[in-house]
Structure formats: structure tokens, C-alpha cells
Amino acid sequence: MPEIPIPDSQPQPLISGELRTALETYAALPRVVVATDFDGVLAPLVDDPRDSRPLPGTMDSLMALAGTEGTTVALVSGRALGSLTEVSGAQAPLLLYGSHGAESTNSGAGMALTEEQGQDLFGLNASLAEAVAAHPGARLEHKPMATAVHTRGLDPLVALAASQAAVGAAAAYGQVEVMHGKDVVEFLVAKATKGAALMALAEATNADAVLFLGDDVTDETVFARLRPTDIGIKVGPGDTAAAYRVDDPTAAAAVLALLAGLRG
Structure with missing residues (x-):
């Protein structure tokens, strides 16, 4: 009788040996920036963005890192700054960047709309509200420099129709930039990445x-600009310019915990 292979019962490590080595090298540097997106990284994705909360321990790891010499820690999100502050519960010395960097708690960072951009945003909001009204469940999120159409949790065909209707409505505003994300399309009147x-x-x-x-x-706007000494970590599946990858927010939390220990 041929031998039956025995499945490997050993759990796969959350952090690869290659990434662990890179983290050890990085942790030994004098001055570093540790930055992370929020949704899908610190917090699992949920249908209603207002319900999102960080996994236990993640904010503790970030605060521990921020308390080490030469370490600057930032949350960088597409959320509006107020929303990011509320769902993350982050406090100083953590720096918060909302609206893709257009808003920030970091003095001197952020942007301001021109009068023309403000008028465009006002008209855009009205057009998008009318466009998505025919697609129940599609949700608008208003930001200081943009409006996002969220479709997470909808039937795929309804989500596609809502997104297409929104893109069509925004086409009347020639200076508006369209950014597609996971179950969201964002329309920006001022460019921020x-x-x-x-x-x-x-x-x-x-x-x-x-x-x-x-x-x-x-997040690819970050990964594409990283230098050889930097570390980019993609969380979850999908094409990426990041050099490293972990499976999910649980693994991302493990990365931060390990880094806090190494840096401390």
C-alpha cells in the first residue's frame, strides 16, 4: 500500500522570515517613520465604516512605538480626519492624516480649498446625491475636499450600477479626480495622495x-514611492508594488507588536 502523505499540521507563521529580517534591520536605524492605513489594516473591513474599530493591541503597539526615541508614528487614511480620529481612538503623539493627507493633526501639513474648488465640491455633492438615490444602499461620505460613494455590502450588480452612475455624474466637473478603492469610489476636487x-x-x-x-x-501611491531602505507591507491579496505581504489585519497587528518589541 502506498504511503499516504501526512498533512503539515504546523500553523503557518504570520510573519515570514524574510520580513522578520527586514524588520530587525529597520528597527536598528536611528530615525524612522512608522505609518499605516486604518481600514483593512488596523481594523477589519466592515459594511458600515462607522462601525470600524482597531483590533485589540494595535493602538497599544503604535503608542509604544511612538514612545521610543527617533520614532514618528502616523495613521494615513482616506477617511476624513474627524472620522479617523473617532474610530481609531488615536491620541498624541500619534499623527493623523485624513482625506489621503489633505487633512492632518501635524502642524503645517494638510491643504485648503480654493473658492473655485469649494464651488465644485458643492455642485458635485448635489450631483452625486441625485445619481446614487436610484441605488438603495449606496452611501455618500462627505469630506472637506472630496466625496466618496460606498457600496460595500451591496449586490455586485447594484454596486457597479451605483459606481457607474456616480462616475457619470462627476464627469461634468472636469477638475475632479476619480479614485477607485475597495467598494468605494472617491471624487476629489483637490489632489492629495x-x-x-x-x-x-x-x-x-x-x-x-x-x-x-x-x-x-x-495605498499604492505610498508603495510606489518607497526607497530601497524603506519597507512596504501589503495587507491581503491584490497586485502591489510593496516588497512584502501579510495575510490580514491580525498579521498586521503581529508586525506592529514585533516592531514595538524590537524598537523598544
């Missing part, structure tokens, strides 16, 4: 290296 915000922070702090964890399409 997580990558630009994070690289400006790295320059301002004279950081030797940046570490960033992200899960969404908008």
Missing part, C-alpha cells in the same frame, strides 16, 4: 527609513 503626505513627513523628520502598511489601491 497618501504617498505625497508620507514622503513629506519622512523628509520633515529626516527619517532614515519609512515603514508603511496598506491594503487598498490608494
Whole structure:
């Protein structure tokens, strides 16, 4: 009788040996920036963004890192700053960047709308509200410089129709930038990217290296700009420019806990 292979019962590590080695090298540097997206990284994705909360221990790890010498810690999210503050519960010295970096608790960071952009946003909001009204369940999120159409939890065909209707409505505003994410389409009247915000922070702090964890399409604006000494970690599936990957927010929490221990 042929031998029957015995399945490997050993659990797979949350952090690969290659990533662990990179984290050890990074942790030894004098000045670093540790930055992370919120939804899908610190917190599992949920249908209603208002219900999102960080996994236990994640904020503790970030606060511990922020308390170590030479470490700047930031949350960089597409959420409006007020929403990010509320759901994360983050406090100083953590820096918060909302609306893809257009808003920030970091003095001197952020952007302001021109009068023309403000008028565009006012008209855009009315057009998007009318466009999605025919698609029950689609939700608008208003931000200081953008409006997002959320479709998470909807039937895929309804979600597609709502997104297409929103894109069509926004086409009347030639200066509006459209950004597609996971179950969300965002319409920006002022260009802001997580990558630009994070690289400006790295320059301002004279950081030797940046570490960033992200899960969404908008996080690629960071991964694409990272230097050889930096560490980009994609959380979950999907194409990415990040050099490393972990499976889910639980693994992301393990990365932060390990880094806090190494840095401490």
C-alpha cells in the first residue's frame, strides 16, 4: 500500500522570515517613520465604516512605538480626519492624516480649498446625491475636499450600477479626480495622495527609513514611492508594488507588536 502523505499540521507563521529580517534591520536605524492605513489594516473591513474599530493591541503597539526615541508614528487614511480620529481612538503623539493627507493633526501639513474648488465640491455633492438615490444602499461620505460613494455590502450588480452612475455624474466637473478603492469610489476636487503626505513627513523628520502598511489601491501611491531602505507591507491579496505581504489585519497587528518589541 502506498504511503499516504501526512498533512503539515504546523500553523503557518504570520510573519515570514524574510520580513522578520527586514524588520530587525529597520528597527536598528536611528530615525524612522512608522505609518499605516486604518481600514483593512488596523481594523477589519466592515459594511458600515462607522462601525470600524482597531483590533485589540494595535493602538497599544503604535503608542509604544511612538514612545521610543527617533520614532514618528502616523495613521494615513482616506477617511476624513474627524472620522479617523473617532474610530481609531488615536491620541498624541500619534499623527493623523485624513482625506489621503489633505487633512492632518501635524502642524503645517494638510491643504485648503480654493473658492473655485469649494464651488465644485458643492455642485458635485448635489450631483452625486441625485445619481446614487436610484441605488438603495449606496452611501455618500462627505469630506472637506472630496466625496466618496460606498457600496460595500451591496449586490455586485447594484454596486457597479451605483459606481457607474456616480462616475457619470462627476464627469461634468472636469477638475475632479476619480479614485477607485475597495467598494468605494472617491471624487476629489483637490489632489492629495497618501504617498505625497508620507514622503513629506519622512523628509520633515529626516527619517532614515519609512515603514508603511496598506491594503487598498490608494495605498499604492505610498508603495510606489518607497526607497530601497524603506519597507512596504501589503495587507491581503491584490497586485502591489510593496516588497512584502501579510495575510490580514491580525498579521498586521503581529508586525506592529514585533516592531514595538524590537524598537523598544
